[in-house]
Amino acid sequence: MKKICFLIIANILNYAFMKGQVSKAFPPQERVTNLMNEAMKTSDLPAVVAIAINNKQQKTTYTYGKAVWTEEAPVTVQHIFRIASMTKMVTSIAALQLVEKGLVGLDEDLSKLLPEMAMIPILSNGQLSQAKNPVTLRHLLTHTAGFGYRGATDKELTDFDYTHWTYKDNPRRFESGTQFLYGSSTYWAGKLVEKISGLDLENYFRKNITGPLGMNCTWFNVPDSLKQYIVSSGSRGADGKQPLKESPDRIPSTKVTDFRGDGGLYSTPEDYTQLLACLLAYGKAKKVQILKKSTILEMNKNQIGSIQIHNPDAFYNPGSCCNLNGITSPTAGWGLAWLIDNEDKAYGRRAGTVLWGGARNTYYYIDFKSGVAASIYTQHVPFNHPATTGLFERFSEIIYAGK
Template sequence: MSPTSLPPASPASLGFSPERLDRLDDAMRGEIDAGHYAAISVAVARCGKLAKFRTYGCQSLETGAPLREDAIFRIASMTKPVIAVAMMSLYEEGRWQLDDPVTKFVPEFADLKVMRDGRLVPLDRPMTMRHLMASCAGFAFLVPMGSTNPKLDEMYLAADLFSGTNEDMVAKLARLPLEAQPGTLFRYGLQQEVQGVIIQRLSGEPLDAFLERRIFGPLGMTDTGFGVAPKERERIAPRYALDENLKLGLAADQSPFPVLAGTAAGEKPTYLLSIAGLYSTVQDYLRFAQMLADRGTLDGARILAPSSVKLMTSDLLPEGVPLRFLQPFAGVGYGMGVGIVLDPAHADFNGGAIGAGSYYWGGVHGTWFWVDPVNDVIVVGMVQQVDAGNAMTGRPYPVPDIRGMARSIVYGALVEPDTQA
């Protein structure tokens, strides 16, 4: 057992039918055999114990070596919940409040304007920390994913936001218009970058040092960070891509995220990307998720208070402002760095047989997790393929969504949901 994993228990003792849970093996291997995915790693936990952990496919298609149990993955947007926990740890110290104006911490934003019909107009309300944490602060993004003004996204892309340091990014962002008035539009993108700078300013520490001291170290997440030590880089799962014939090939870019293209796999970049820059393992992220499930603590390490976890995993979006990507989502809200399944029967792309109030997120390369407080279930899965995480956001991907398959199989196997191990 990895020193960073949860204690194992038999699936039956945790309320799962072992035979039904083993359907995961057939499903995941079937996708590997079909050539849809190069490698898949999945862990299922309940009541704080590990019910199942399996790896499928190849660490390297070129060599045929099997996927390592300790494989390291680029977790992309699963960085966002980590940044939210860091922010909440500072919230607990009274360093910021939901209704504080963001300019209290980022005075560079004092002269922000909104672009409307080609004109710049003043803000009609202050941008608050609540807006920033709920991803409705008004910023555009680099790609037109749910954009209301693609030309503005082109301006953001042309600004070369990530070529310097995190502080340089804020100065560049302050010169760009907002897409919408604060609190009026959920727009996936740059809010966590601003949060990362606020963490550094409030703590007086580099972002990576703060995360290590306050989260990764206490939780025993020994393989999580913005870079990978040279002697451990052989553990990094290569990122693959499907071509127009659905044939897998090594992706040209092996950086943590496309905006860091040119950064070698495992190399720590100058810019620490709060939206999508971390590497991690299934075992490490399972411990992070279990800490949230256990209301802020794990193995004696208290990271957050229960009330902070509850706030972070509550729907913070203003009334009438839906979570949206290419389209508005029904049945889903957004907390701090996580989506919230408000109505499982109607939750677009994230519903089904899952408890109301479950929170989740994923990464564009195919990593995912969810925590289901109703059934005390956690699932963490990891893949490394270009755009394999699209399904979570309702964007097309040409092969089956293994995250959705895992959800159906896990809950189909939970035949004794009242079991308390």
């Protein structure tokens, strides 16, 4: 009888765990700090912030180094980082809010709403041609609309002669829904949000996402009163292999007027963790529901069928972006905001974890099955540098080790 009861309880716990209803307990903060300090002994990073939160609101944080590399003030979770492509997740949430309201469909032809996007021709083998397939919001959110990044994700876009180019984006590279190419698709998702809502992205985010969640340090245009909290950033040379050198443009000198849904946000680790915690709770936090649970569940499903996102021979700029090797894999999928990692990690992170990052080496993941969301913030290029990705892996090993 005892054995039967034990098996029943074990099965219940296993089912709850699989449904993301069991929280992964973190180690004591002191242990996390000590182990991360050991890892930093071989690092050249001047500053790091890493945070993990579980679905019981237990949080563990690690900070190291100086906010401004040449000054003495230590970096904190309230300092402001350039989160680059981690903007894409916020834009995707905004677009899906409009879907929930019935203002646009995921598979609706967007040529009437965004004619300036729809008319952009396709570039293939040096030749331009007009597209036949309509672009949909699902294509934009899954990077299957054909838009890449010049100088970062596609060689033909990089080599193309733009002398007489008058369109509002680079050429597309293929018909919608046929291939995957990481690029500016979420820029157009942002323009769709602006067109339908009548608000620019700064104000839309403040009204519908960052404002309700209390993310008061998350902006495209950082208010003057907050600019002192922007951290240093640096680079490793044109080949990405030189000693890390601080960049001179810590404080932005020009005001953003063309808000990009694919990048450009500044945020703090504390702010972004509030958003991650909200998503981990299936869209609800602080008595605010930013998305329905059914929408979050749909975001976590592979939306691209058999289309492969892993291409180890893909073009990238070694000094900046976007080398995706080690981030994508042959089994990975793409949801409505993020990559889906379909493989378990040896330290405990579960298959089905969603994740992405930003060009200056900021990264996040949400492991719904384990009830854990984590992120790391450094500020240097090139993207996907082992100084940060290796450290994030170590942080993850530590937090999943539990008590």
